[in-house]
Amino acid sequence: MALIRLKGGRVYDPAHGVDGEVRDLYIRDGRMVVPAADERVDQEYDVSGRVVMAGAIDMHTHIGGGKVNIARAMLPEDHRGDRLPRGELTRSSCGHAAPGTLATGYRYAEMGYTACFEPAILPVNARQAHMEMGDTPMVDKGGYVMLGSDEFLLRMLAGKQDQAAINDYIAWTLHAARCIGIKVVNPGGISAFKFNQRNLNVDEAHVHYGVTPREIVRVLARGLDDLQVPHPLHIHASNLGVPGNVDSTLATIDAAEGFPIHLTHIQFHSYGTEGDRKFSSAAGRIAEAVNANRHVSCDVGQILFGQTVTASGDNMAQHRNAGHASPRKFVIMDIECDAGCGVVPFRYRDQNFVNALQWAIGLEIFLLVGDPWRVFLTTDHPNGAPFTSYPHLIRLLMDKSFRNEQLARIHPDAQAMTTLASIDREYSLNEIAIMTRAAPAKILGMADRGHLAPGAAADITVYREDADREKMFTAPEYVFKDGEVVARDGRIVKVVWGRFHAVAPEFDRGIEKGLRDYFERYLTMRLENFKIAEDEMLAFGHNAGLATHPCRR
Amino acid sequence: MPPQPSATTIANVTCPFCGLACDDLSISIAGGLIESRTLKCPLAERGFAAGEPATPRVRGKDVSLERAVGEAAALLSRAQSPVIGGLGADMAGARALLALADRCRAVVDHMNSRSKLRNLLVLQDGGWITTTLSEVRNRADLIVLAGTGVVSRFPRFFERCVWNPESMFSRGAPKREVVYLGRGLDVSAGIAPDGTTPQVIECEVARLGDAFSVLRALIAKQPLQCAEAAGVSLEAWGALLEKMKAATYGVVVWAAPDLDFPNADLAVQSLCELIKDLNRHTRFSGMPLGGSDGDFTANGVQMWQTGFPIRSRYARDGLDYDPYHLSAERMLAAGEADALLWVSSYDERRVPPETDVPTIVLGRAGMKLPREPEVLIPVGTPGLDHAGHFFRSDKVVALPLRQLREPIAPSVEQVATAIAAALPA
Numbered sequence: 015m016a017l018i019r020l021k022g023g024r025v026y027d028p029a030h031g032v033d034g035e036v037r038d039l040y041i042r043d044g045r046m047v048v049p050a051a052d053e054r055v056d057q058e059y060d061v062s063g064r065v066v067m068a069g070a071i072d073m074h075t076h077i078g079g080g081k082v083n084i085a086r087a088m089l090p091e092d093h094r095g096d097r098l099p100r101g102e103l104t105r106s107s108c109g110h111a112a113p114g115t116l117a118t119g120y121r122y123a124e125m126g127y128t129a130c131f132e133p134a135i136l137p138v139n140a141r142q143a144h145m146e147m148g149d150t151p152m153v154d155k156g157g158y159v160m161l162g163s164d165e166f167l168l169r170m171l172a173g174k175q176d177q178a179a180i181n182d183y184i185a186w187t188l189h190a191a192r193c194i195g196i197k198v199v200n201p202g203g204i205s206a207f208k209f210n211q212r213n214l215n216v217d218e219a220h221v222h223y224g225v226t227p228r229e230i231v232r233v234l235a236r237g238l239d240d241l242q243v244p245h246p247l248h249i250h251a252s253n254l255g256v257p258g259n260v261d262s263t264l265a266t267i268d269a270a271e272g273f274p275i276h277l278t279h280i281q282f283h284s285y286g287t288e289g290d291r292k293f294s295s296a297a298g299r300i301a302e303a304v305n306a307n308r309h310v311s312c313d314v315g316q317i318l319f320g321q322t323v324t325a326s327g328d329n330m331a332q333h334r335n336a337g338h339a340s341p342r343k344f345v346i347m348d349i350e351c352d353a354g355c356g357v358v359p360f361r362y363r364d365q366n367f368v369n370a371l372q373w374a375i376g377l378e379i380f381l382l383v384g385d386p387w388r389v390f391l392t393t394d395h396p397n398g399a400p401f402t403s404y405p406h407l408i409r410l411l412m413d414k415s416f417r418n419e420q421l422a423r424i425h426p427d428a429q430a431m432t433t434l435a436s437i438d439r440e441y442s443l444n445e446i447a448i449m450t451r452a453a454p455a456k457i458l459g460m461a462d463r464g465h466l467a468p469g470a471a472a473d474i475t476v477y478r479e480d481a482d483r484e485k486m487f488t489a490p491e492y493v494f495k496d497g498e499v500v501a502r503d504g505r506i507v508k509v510v511w512g513r514f515h516a517v518a519p520e521f522d523r524g525i526e527k528g529l530r531d532y533f534e535r536y537l538t539m540r541l542e543n544f545k546i547a548e549d550e551m552l553a554f555g556h557n558a559g560l561a562t563h564p565c566r567r
Numbered sequence: 568m569p570p571q572p573s574a575t576t577i578a579n580v581t582c583p584f585c586g587l588a589c590d591d592l593s594i595s596i597a598g599g600l601i602e603s604r605t606l607k608c609p610l611a612e613r614g615f616a617a618g619e620p621a622t623p624r625v626r627g628k629d630v631s632l633e634r635a636v637g638e639a640a641a642l643l644s645r646a647q648s649p650v651i652g653g654l655g656a657d658m659a660g661a662r663a664l665l666a667l668a669d670r671c672r673a674v675v676d677h678m679n680s681r682s683k684l685r686n687l688l689v690l691q692d693g694g695w696i697t698t699t700l701s702e703v704r705n706r707a708d709l710i711v712l713a714g715t716g717v718v719s720r721f722p723r724f725f726e727r728c729v730w731n732p733e734s735m736f737s738r739g740a741p742k743r744e745v746v747y748l749g750r751g752l753d754v755s756a757g758i759a760p761d762g763t764t765p766q767v768i769e770c771e772v773a774r775l776g777d778a779f780s781v782l783r784a785l786i787a788k789q790p791l792q793c794a795e796a797a798g799v800s801l802e803a804w805g806a807l808l809e810k811m812k813a814a815t816y817g818v819v820v821w822a823a824p825d826l827d828f829p830n831a832d833l834a835v836q837s838l839c840e841l842i843k844d845l846n847r848h849t850r851f852s853g854m855p856l857g858g859s860d861g862d863f864t865a866n867g868v869q870m871w872q873t874g875f876p877i878r879s880r881y882a883r884d885g886l887d888y889d890p891y892h893l894s895a896e897r898m899l900a901a902g903e904a905d906a907l908l909w910v911s912s913y914d915e916r917r918v919p920p921e922t923d924v925p926t927i928v929l930g931r932a933g934m935k936l937p938r939e940p941e942v943l944i945p946v947g948t949p950g951l952d953h954a955g956h957f958f959r960s961d962k963v964v965a966l967p968l969r970q971l972r973e974p975i976a977p978s979v980e981q982v983a984t985a986i987a988a989a990l991p992a
Contacts, residue, residue, distance in 0.1 A: 080963050083867060086874045087690055090888050093874040097885030106669050106881050108874035115871050141956070141965040145658060146871040165705075165735055208706065210815065210850045222736070333696075333846070343694035348852060349963055350701040351735065357694075534591075536735050538700040538727055540579040543590045543966055550956075550967065553659070 015043045018497065019055045022062030023476060026447040029456070029465035033444045039066065041472040044497035048468045061476050064491060067447045068464050069128025069473030071454035074248075074278055074313050075395040077118050077155070078132045078146030080139045081325040081355040084345050085112040085396070088357060089323060091341070103509050111322045111359075111396045115150040119512075121402055123152035123501045126475030126490040129454075129463060129512065132157040133197055133248060133278060134327045136353040137164065138539065140191035141546055141554075144514065148554030152500060154463070154473075154512035154561075158197035158248045159187055160327055162230045163204030165351040166532055172223040177236060184237045185521035186529070190545040192516045194458055194563065195245035197278075198234055199327040200252055201227035204354040207330035214330070216252050216265040227252050228269040235273035241519040242565040244459025246274035246311070251283045254331040258287040260296035264303055267310055274567075276457065277304075279315025279394040281376035293368055295375045295432055301382030304389070311457060312383070315394035316376035316407055317369065323359045324397040332356020351537065362399070370428035374421070378432060380411055381439045386448040387456070405487035411441040412483045459563045460515060472497035513559035514551055520565075574602070581968050582606075583657070583913060583950040584614030586858030586960035587700070587721050599972055608722045614913065614948070618932045620975040621945035632944070632977065632985075639908070639927045639942045640989035646906035649673040652895035652919065653929075654865040654877065655911040657955030657968060660979030661861070661868040664910060667987045674880045674904070675869060676895035678917055679862045682823040684890050686855045687876060688832040695839035698818060698852035699961035700727065705734040709814035711746045711807075713838060714772040715825040716753035721856055721960070724820075725756040744814075746807065748775060750798075768807065770797035772826065776834030779841050782808050786844045817851040856960050860913055861949075863958040867965075896920045912946045912979050929983070932976045945976040953978045 018041040025037045040049050049055075076082050086093075093108035098117050100106045107116035122130055130150070135143045135157040147155040161167050161184065170180055184196060202225055203214040209221050216227045235247040251266045253259035263283040267275070277283065280300060288294035304310050321340075326332050329346050333356060336344040340361040347355045362369040376398070383389040391408070395401035410417045421434055429435075441449075455464020462471050474494040480486035489504025500508045526541065533541040551560045574597035581590040592611065595602040603612045623635035630638075643649055651668050654661065654677040668675050677683065689695060703710070710729060717724045734741040745757040745765035749772045757765035770778055774797035781796040785808050796804055811817050819838060826834060838853065845851035857863065866877050873879065875888040887893070898904040899922040907926045909919035915934040919926055926940035931948055949955035950968030952975055958965050 078871070083870050083962075084690075086870045087687065087876055088694065090691060090875060093886075093888070099883065099885040100669055100881065105666070106873060106886050108886060112874060114874040116873065136963070139963050139965075141967075142867070142958070142963070145868075145956070145965065149662070149868075149872055169735075208702070208816070208850060339694075343690075343692060345690065345694045346696040346846075347963075348698045348702045348706075348850075349961075350699045351705055352701075535733060536701065536705055538704060539964055539966070540590050542579045543581060547967075 016056035017042050017049055017053055018057045018059070020059050020061050020066060020474065020476070022060060023064045023066035025066045025466065026443050027068065027466040028444055028448045029452040030467050039466060039474070041494070041497045044472050046466055046468050046470045046472055059492065063479060065443060065477040065479055067475050068451040068466050068470070069475055069493065069495065070126050070450040071129040071464055072122070072127055072392065072401060073131050073390055073454040073458060074133045074392045075130050075401055076132060076134065076325050076397070077130055077150060078115065079135055079143035081134070081327070081357055082112060082146065084355070084357045085323045085325045086114070088343060088345065089359065092321060104506050109402070111400050115146050119151035119153055120506050123493055123495065123506060124489065124504045125404060125487065126477070126493050127153060128473035128493070128495050129154040131155065131194070131458065134199060135159045135191060135193055136327065136349055137187055137191050138350045138352040138544065140193065141550070144192060144546065144551060144554045147514070148556060151509050151511055152495065154515060156194040156515035158195040158245070159191040159193040160197045160199055160353050161187060161234060162198035162201045163353055165205060166529070168202065168205055168220065168223045168225055171225045171229060171233065177233060177240065179525070180233050181237045181240050182521040182525040184234065185241055185519040186525050188243070189518050189521070192514065192546050192551055192560070194516050195243065195248050196234060196238055197248040197250065198230060199250040200254065200330055201230035203227070203252060203330045204327060207333065207354065208348050212330065212334070214252060216262050216269060228265070231266055231269040232271055235270040235275050239273045239567070242567050243517055243519055244563065244565065244567060245457060246276050248276045248278055250278050250328060254282050254328055255335055257285050257293045259283050259285050260299055263300060267303055267307055270309070272309055274309045277310060277312040279392065279397065280312040281315045281317065281372065281379060281398070284375050284379060289431055291367060293371065295371060295378060297375045297378035297382060298433070301379055304383050305385070311388040311390070313390035313392040314376050314379050315392055315398045317362050317372045318393060318399035318403045318406065319362045319364045319369070319373065320399065321361045322396045322399055323357060325355070325357045326397065327353050327355050329354035329356045332358050364424045367425045367427050370424035371431055373424060374428060374432035374434045377410060377417065377434055378437070381437045386445040387453045389449060390454060391449045405484045408446060408487045409482070409484040412446065414438060414440050458515070459517065511556040511558035513561050514555050515561050515563060517565055518562050577969070577971065580971070581950060581957065581966040582608070582611045582614065583957040583968055584610045585721050586856060586863070587723060587727065588957055588959040588964070588966050589723055589727065590966050594971065596971065601971065610722055615951060618975055621932045623945065624943045626941055627939045635942050635944050636982065636985045637989050639944070639986045642906055642925050642927060642941060643671045643908065643986065644990050646671065648904050649906040649908065650676065650895045650898055650904040651908045651910070652676045653678045653910040653917065655860045655913050655917060656865060656979040657861060657949035657957055658864055658868060658965070659955055660912065660949070660983065661865040663980040663983035663987070665869055665872060667983050669881045670987055670990055672881050672883060674893050674895065674898065675877055676893060677862055677865050677877045678911065679860055680878055680894065682827070683857060683862055685823040685826055685831045685835050686857065688890065689836045689839055693836055693839060695853050696842050696846055696851070698854055699963055703728045703818050703854060704731050705736060706816040707818045708742060709744045709746070709810060709817040711748060711817065711819045712757070713819050713821040714749045714775055715820065715822040716756070717820060717822060717856065718753060718756045720822055720824065720859065730760050744810070746810070748778070768799055768803060770799045773828035774798065775826070776837050778804060779834065779837035783837065783841050783844060811845055811851065812849060814849060814851065817845065817849070818854050820854045820856060822856045858958060858960040858962070860911070860917065861957065863960070863962050864956070867958050867962065899924060910979055912948055929979055944982050946979050946982055947974045947976045949978070952976065
């Protein structure tokens with residue numbers, strides 16, 4: 015097969031300590047290779063002077079599933095502002111806050127992203143989420159399936175079932191829902207809201223089960239460790255958006271008792287209650303805790319100003335925030351004794367004190383967490399901002415003077431409440447490569463992604479060097495997916511379908527006996543129909559395949 | 568009579584013939600025929616009934632599938648303003664039809680859009696708080712049925728979600744109170760297994776919007792100028808409101824096709840705002856029943872691929888969504904369409920609207936058409952002739968459909984894909 019050379023690029027491959035060295039890279043059959051000494055190069059790309067990284071990986075982006083489709087249905091006015099006509103290669107779709115799957119795939123690829131992970135898959139809605147992700151072209155994909163407000167787990171905890179039984183249930187769920195990780199959203203809170211509880215603190219008991227969020231976090235974090243699932247428990251902590259929630263976030267770290275955890279969109283969970291408005295940044299305390307706890311990672315969920323839509327499994331928090339909807343409409347759902355969802359359109363304004371400070375808090379966290387392997391670049395698309403704003407966010411991180419110019423524009427009281435201006439740190443290209451490539455692949459257990467060593471998938475992004483980092487990261491010169499050029503100068507040149515990624519830890523099949531009985535007595539779907547078959551996944555994903563990663567940490 | 572020795576029984580079969588998509592069917596098949604007594608539902612009996620294999624036709628003459636596909640492609644490629652209507656298909660069929668629509672710049676519309684819009688417009692204007700079947704089954708202590716008897720459209724709703732013998736949060740059968748709003752409704756299914764009869768508030772269904780507005784005013788303690796609403800006294804509405812406020816998990820069920828009166832979306836919106844008001848203090852949810860004929864399946868795919876719902880046009884400069892002007896029926900009547908591709912793979916009774924424009928029909932085998940279309944291609948039924956996927960009424964659960972017999976016709980996906988492949992490049 016043809017040997018392709020990328021000649022003379024400045025390579026950033028932090029998984030192997032390569033920090034901007036000029037190197038030639040070789041591709042054959044969609045993989046990175048070391049050619050034989052005398053081997054003929056069939057095709058060459060001269061990328062001298064260019065910045066070369068592995069394809070970027072978004073480890074937390076709401077791209078598929080019921081709540082995303084509700085958001086799409088709710089926002090025709092937003093779609094009308096960003097229509098993608100059919101092209102020679104691409105299909106009609108629409109973009110911005112709640113884009114169609116087709117536009118999602120094209121736009122991620124145009125920005126140099128080659129894999130995306132949907133972080134909030136309801137077990138009962140997993141089939142739809144995979145259908146939607148399967149219809150997302152260009153990128154590889156996978157998801158985290160939600161546990162922790164499902165009545166089955168809460169009943170297990172209330173019934174004092176042992177960890178081994180819970181581990182079987184976790185593994186069974188990963189297998190049945192074909193996911194790569196487990197997410198917990200407002201632990202126990204989605205169920206508690208169905209019982210009319212409006213808040214649930216980390217040590218507060220669920221009114222029906224008597225179970226606390228602390229217990230839920232502990233058994234799930236431990237269970238994933240026992241099962242050696244690479245991705246640690248992905249936690250959307252208690253009290254999202256509530257001033258003073260820094261305490262529940264720190265209590266959640268404590269609840270994990272040293273088992274690895276990932277705290278997602280941590281910006282929304284880093285609020286204090288100081289100042290005249292009783293709303294302040296607790297980014298310093300959060301960053302200190304992340305820095306001090308090597309088993310904790312986070313993604314930021316940066317907000318950026320403008321129109322977006324928030325879509326979350328956290329029906330309790332979304333109902334609490336529904337009054338802030340802009341435009342004024344919202345959807346809240348209780349779902350199948352399994353989970354829930356809430357969709358609230360939102361416009362973040364730089365002259366709104368709270369929004370302005372949220373913006374600053376996110377950036378403070380990025381800049382105060384020392385280890386780029388443990389802080390990931392996300393806007394919690396679309397909750398903080400659409401993913402298409404990533405290049406702008408990268409510039410904010412890499413360019414202090416640009417950042418300070420933007421800071422000078424926000425609500426003056428928010429400026430006075432943030433330490434952002436005093437932080438000198440600027441992210442390097444190597445650090446950007448870590449947080450958008452090497453670290454996400456590592457934390458998801460994908461050994462052949464996020465790096466450029468021989469054997470890796472040839473997902474590669476080639477950027478033209480530009481001091482304006484926003485411009486540089488908006489439209490890379492070349493994007494290779496599995497060894498083929500799929501985007502060039504920010505335009506799709508070939509449409510491909512990426513594969514699904516999942517894990518399948520072992521479990522005792524005996525768990526199905528109790529589950530089958532539970533399904534038949536209480537639910538309105540049969541266990542056999544709940545489980546997603548491998549051939550269904552293949553059909554959903556246009557037969558691009560399903561990669562099952564080994565479970566080891 | 569016990570099943571014949573040669574009969575096989577297949578468990579956990581999904582029925583796609585109404586939006587409930589019951590997946591607990593245990594179907595006996597003998598000699599290629601499904602024994603109807605294993606179905607327990609009139610819609611399932613109709614849907615799973617045997618059909619005769621049929622041959623594609625072009626202008627009334629039997630032709631090969633290839634020939635019919637070629638004619639369909641030629642007809643679509645000549646059209647300036649084609650409409651793809653009906654859209655009664657499974658998920659894979661919908662994918663293929665929408666890809667075809669994108670190729671020929673068609674308008675897409677579903678056969679149930681007229682009633683479906685009574686809900687969608689509310690979702691787009693104010694949103695709502697809703698729940699799903701299993702939540703009702705386990706939690707609901709008050710079930711209000713607004714303008715619908717439910718069972719004619721969703722026969723097993725009460726069996727599966729109301730009169731279940733046990734729930735997760737009750738000892739024994741859950742205690743329910745059932746209230747119907749409307750005159751002349753079939754309320755028989757609302758009688759509890761212990762004989763308790765449901766309350767019926769005999770109001771005018773077409774004026775339900777007034778009633779919900781009155782309930783909202785009462786919650787807000789606003790003065791009312793009227794003496795009655797929807798033909799029922801304010802006292803009666805006040806008593807209902809107290810019941811709703813006292814419920815721990817109340818649910819209002821409606822079926823958009825049964826709210827067949829002008830501006831019904833405003834009545835639905837008023838109801839949804841009432842439910843939001845009730846949630847300030849207790850938990851209350853709406854349950855809009857729908858999804859029959861692959862309604863939510865086709866809409867789901869269209870929305871996730873493009874962002875826009877059905878009643879969209881794949882125009883040269885991008886998609887247009889217009890819930891009024893892009894009605895297939897209206898466009899045909901107004902002479903704004905010059906070709907129609909009509910799809911109904913679940914129900915052979917759902918024939919295309921009357922029209923003179925060249926028409927291609929992908930109809931469930933056995934479809935009887937009042938006018939012979941230019942092209943007729945019989946198609947198999949999802950969940951009977953071929954496997955597939957179907958979205959249930961709550962738009963959350965997508966169920967796998969199985970193949971239960973040797974297919975008597977190709978699937979919508981196969982035919983739509985073949986037509987797209989036959990279009991000039």
